[in-house]
Amino acid sequence: MSRKSDTLARALGWVSLALGAAQLAAPRMVNRLSGVDDSRLASTVTRMAGTRELMHAAALLGSRRPGPWTWGRVAGDALDLAVLGRAMANRSGRSARSGRCDRSARRRRRAVAATAAVTGITALDLATALYSSGLGVRRPMRLQASITVNRPREEVYAFWRDLENLPAFMLHLESVRTTGERHSRWRAMVATADVEWAAEILDEQAGELIAWRSVRGSMINTSGSVRFTEGPAGRGTTVHLTLEYRGRGRALGAAVAGMLGEYPQQQVRDDLRRFKQIMETGEVLLAEGSPEGVRLLSRLRQRPAQPVGGRS
Template sequence: MTTDTHSTSTSRLRHDPLVRGLGWASALLGVPQVAAPAAFARALGVGDSPRHRVATTAVGVRELTAATGLLGRPRPVWLWSRVGGDLMDLAALTRALKNHDGRGVGRTVAATAAVTAITATDVYAAVTRTHRSAPVELTATTTVNESPDEVHSLWSDLERLPDFMAHLDEVRVTGPRTSHWRASAPFGKTVEWDAEITQDVPGQLIAWRSVDGADVDNSGEVRFEPAPGDRGTEIRVTLRYDLPGGPLGKAAARYFGEEPHQQLDDDLRRFKQIAETGEVVRSEGAPGGKRARGEFPQHPARPLTEGELKEALA
């Protein structure tokens, strides 16, 4: 990974509200643990013996170190350090509960519940802000019974892309070769970026890439080639991007029904329908769970009802 990539990632995290919030949380927890370890330990209901004071001070130093990293020059490693620290805290609190003499046990239980919630937040932040793999590359192909010029013209209408691309919420043209995109991402997140068209050859090719500052760096191209036997146009799509959360994010996306390869195939199927019929064919029989299928519900073929038949013949 290049220095420029590190700088871009740091810049994004520095302005990330969740990352900054976790940084301030570390600072607010660390100061009293270092300044008054005995009082802090008593507040947790674990006692203020020398061993507990030393442990509390060590945790406070760890929190302040994480705060310095997250508020100064944030990188995913600081988020993962919080996750590691959370697991250590949970282990310590669990041991304290097992060996508790009964005094202040309610406070210890409450502290354990709070740390469990914080751990979940830290894991979410670390996974969704970590990019550990090379950019994901997706490819897909379909054949549309229209000419290359017609298909190219339809795809070039960027503001219509959300009509068939399930993950896209909005594409807004901002200039002759620039546009702003907003899309849904795993874990219910929304990502946005500005993009520029790098190549546009009528009837042959459209290529684009995101500009600096994108939530998700991405690029891609769509090639339009005459299909064999004069059967319309063969569309070849290539997408490259960093999936939020790296491999963990990819696994989670697949688990929650947002597997990117299948999503791209579904997008092309809907594009083919729009190009050939002017609309997406709908069916109630599409299986639930996949967001794309939920947004583009389909209805199985069925005989017309008596009322519908009368209306059609009227």
């Protein structure tokens, strides 16, 4: 995030350098091109703006982390927009009082064009400032749930460690295929399309923890972990599941909703309930009140139950 925002901030620093130099060297020309009065007062204001732009350039080009300095440009843009707005208002008044309508109209059009250009730069400055501050980045969607399974911890861990078992109770998964000791390939249904991504196990503690994440460059940016602890009063195993999906804005919500249904948090809880049923009974029990999430298609494509650990 910081590398991209810093690169863009430095590019804006070069813009400030060029604009500031022009405003100091030829303020009257800049004013005429912007539709602003070419009076002595206006030229003084333009030189002051040029000095400000050079200060922005020094901060953006000389700092090791220039991104946050972009807020200074945002403040300067607000002043520039106010000056241009005043110029357009003055041009409108003069054209109504004088006979030089054509000349005033041309200057007003220049002011409108300059205002549009500054507005676009302001939007870019603001986006860069927000991005560099971390305010424009959507936080990962984190889903957590836990459940207690009435089976020994080693057995519960072993079943989950065989990642190819996950689609038996995680209905959003079409398949998980092991491709190495710590690598696997996952496939899920998003809307009407299959999405695949590669994943790797980052941390593994036998009988206690499995943590994984999607490989860099995958279609889905996700990670997860599952912890196994002793159940209450030393009976059974408590499973703690955490899933994270990273993305921006509506794209993240749409991707997660497409895989997990309309209520992702509830779907994760339902996944663990199905896991509990498989571990304790060897099958997923379908009943009127069975937690199958909010997607009817999940019911229709439910996989047949498989015996677990020799239990029928």
